[in-house]
Amino acid sequence: MSGKLTVIGLGPGDTRFLTPEASAALEAAEAVYGYGPYLDRVPARAGQARHASDNREELDRAGAALAHAATGATVAMVSGGDPGVFAMAAAVIEAIEAGPAEWRGLELVIVPGITAMLAVAAKSGAPLGHDFCAISLSDNLKPWEVVEKRLRLAAQAGFAMAFYNPVSRARPHQLDTAFDILREELPDTVPVIFGRAVGRPDERLRTLPLAHARGHMADMATCIIVGSAETRLVERPGRPALVYTPRRAGDE
Amino acid sequence: MSGKLTVIGLGPGDTRFLTPEASAALEAAEAVYGYGPYLDRVPARAGQARHASDNREELDRAGAALAHAATGATVAMVSGGDPGVFAMAAAVIEAIEAGPAEWRGLELVIVPGITAMLAVAAKSGAPLGHDFCAISLSDNLKPWEVVEKRLRLAAQAGFAMAFYNPVSRARPHQLDTAFDILREELPDTVPVIFGRAVGRPDERLRTLPLAHARGHMADMATCIIVGSAETRLVERPGRPALVYTPRRAGDE
Incomplete structure (x- = not known):
């Protein structure tokens, strides 16, 4: 299975906290998912689809991004701070655990960030x-x-x-x-x-x-x-x- | 007092974790202090002095960097990971507390990093x-x-x-x-x-x-x-x- 989901930590606030690894992962994505205010921090890129969602819909957002990746796409999910600290990484893995078996075949990469x-x-x-x-x-x-x-x-x-x-x-x-x-x-x-x-x-x-x-x-x-x-x-x-x-x- | 000390988190390992804020602070420094293996990760820059020290000499290293900054210089201290997590930030502040009064007049900036x-x-x-x-x-x-x-x-x-x-x-x-x-x-x-x-x-x-x-x-x-x-x-x-x-x- 060729799909890939990258969960990216944007760090707090502006781009001076955005690591080169996170920048590269954002550039490589065909589509970016995330809570609206975090997505707004990501510069628009031609041909890159953006899917904003409400802050309370974490599992739904994770499922939508995984389903998209399962079509063979390279998908990014953005998170404020570090995705592993009270943020999207655990929600994505919960969704993988509860979701269709094919989601376990996806490549999952978590890019750390500066947490608050x-x-x-x-x-x-x-x-x-x-x-x-x-x-x-x-x-x-x-x-x-x-x-x-x-x-x-x-x-x-x-x-x-x-x-x-x-x-x-x-x-x-x-x-x-x-x-x-x-x-x-x-x-x-x-x-x-x-x-x-x-x-x-x-x-x-x-x-x-x-x-x-x-x-x-x-x-x-x-x-x-x-x-x-x-x-x-x-x-x-x-x-x-x-x-x-x-x-x-x-x-x- | 015009001196400045910036304590910079390099993150773990290679430069893909180095934030733009940390890169800019390294570029601005006239001199860089740090434990040898961390200093080795910082690209050499013309006119920038480098002062490597042993890992066990944290307070001495902090004092040397502060004394240098107190001459009016812009000095950087590099730290692996995040300087605030079991690293150099606390040692620098301990040195300020115990040191000459003029060190309290220095500008101190701490640049966070991805901790291990x-x-x-x-x-x-x-x-x-x-x-x-x-x-x-x-x-x-x-x-x-x-x-x-x-x-x-x-x-x-x-x-x-x-x-x-x-x-x-x-x-x-x-x-x-x-x-x-x-x-x-x-x-x-x-x-x-x-x-x-x-x-x-x-x-x-x-x-x-x-x-x-x-x-x-x-x-x-x-x-x-x-x-x-x-x-x-x-x-x-x-x-x-x-x-x-x-x-x-x-x-x-």
């Missing part, structure tokens, strides 16, 4: 400079109790944390609940970074102590990093403080 | 497709007991895990101890991926169940991903199985 937490971390210093975890706060696909359990264990483990999908209109209060749980487990002074639209022209970064972190400070375009008990600030005259987690750990 | 776990994950499927953590197994900078505690809590939390610095000549048995701990907490069937030199010509990927994972299968160039209890294999005729962690979680 790495861009937010770079902008603020090195808050993920030691052991850390990444958690989706969405309860679309897991019970909220699982999120709460993971937050407590992550804090007890001493991980810095990155939160993806921190809020939505359907669950405006859960992020406040998450901060309440962390305040039970961590010092009030732990730095919390809200990175919104990092890598885009309207990028905004805000750092404040856990004691003052509130759910309304985030929207779905925000990636949040919560430090560990060891995460520190280095103050600088005339510049924002640097936030970093030392490489040395364990004086706990 | 994202490249290994992309090669194998989507093993980090749901909540996950990243742990350095080195006990150079933290007591081994902290590593053991984090492994247990991460397994109990249901995180997939990526291990950096999994072994060294000084501690050949610790990775076996880590697998023993995980076998107490997780099913024997959990997939373990050993990704060595991913993105380089001698790249090697090996996946096997936790029951059969052994410390001698890794060296310092290996990034290991251990699935959660929900991580699955999708078998394919004539192709390696895809390893993925479903986006849906919590049937635990």
Whole structure:
């Protein structure tokens, strides 16, 4: 079977994060599938079909791209950030697992990208400079109790944390609940970074102590990093403080 | 103060992972500092000084680059993968914190890169497709007991895990101890991926169940991903199985 699907990480925001491997894969594609705002970042190319879809239709989108590839075409699926981190790679593989046997014969290539937490971390210093975890706060696909359990264990483990999908209109209060749980487990002074639209022209970064972190400070375009008990600030005259987690750990 | 230090993530292996932002920062530098094998990946440029150092001299290297920038120069420090993940960004900020006050007046820019776990994950499927953590197994900078505690809590939390610095000549048995701990907490069937030199010509990927994972299968160039209890294999005729962690979680 000659069809091929390439799942491409665009990185956050503009093309300065787009790797040469991702650019080459976009050029080679006969058709590109993806969530509308991500597709809009891909320059139009003569003869290349584009199929935009809604953000909530991940499995349908994956199935459409796989069915297209199964006709023998070279198809691309674009994803913000890295496709393997709370993005399209897992959805595509779920679709392969549940789909017709011929989809398992397709060539599948996953092209990594800069995921949001790495861009937010770079902008603020090195808050993920030691052991850390990444958690989706969405309860679309897991019970909220699982999120709460993971937050407590992550804090007890001493991980810095990155939160993806921190809020939505359907669950405006859960992020406040998450901060309440962390305040039970961590010092009030732990730095919390809200990175919104990092890598885009309207990028905004805000750092404040856990004691003052509130759910309304985030929207779905925000990636949040919560430090560990060891995460520190280095103050600088005339510049924002640097936030970093030392490489040395364990004086706990 | 006009000096500038840019800490640049080269990504894993060859230049197909080097972002346009990283390329531009390398071009702009008057001098480039870094661990020898990373510097070797940067094409030579007329008039650009290169300062290679040993891998164990991170704080010295950071200090040398900062002192150079403080003369008013535009200096680059290169890092494999992403500089914010077990790499040079935290070391540079530690050096700023401990160094002369004038270093706080320098412009510091951190350019993110594709970190090893994202490249290994992309090669194998989507093993980090749901909540996950990243742990350095080195006990150079933290007591081994902290590593053991984090492994247990991460397994109990249901995180997939990526291990950096999994072994060294000084501690050949610790990775076996880590697998023993995980076998107490997780099913024997959990997939373990050993990704060595991913993105380089001698790249090697090996996946096997936790029951059969052994410390001698890794060296310092290996990034290991251990699935959660929900991580699955999708078998394919004539192709390696895809390893993925479903986006849906919590049937635990």
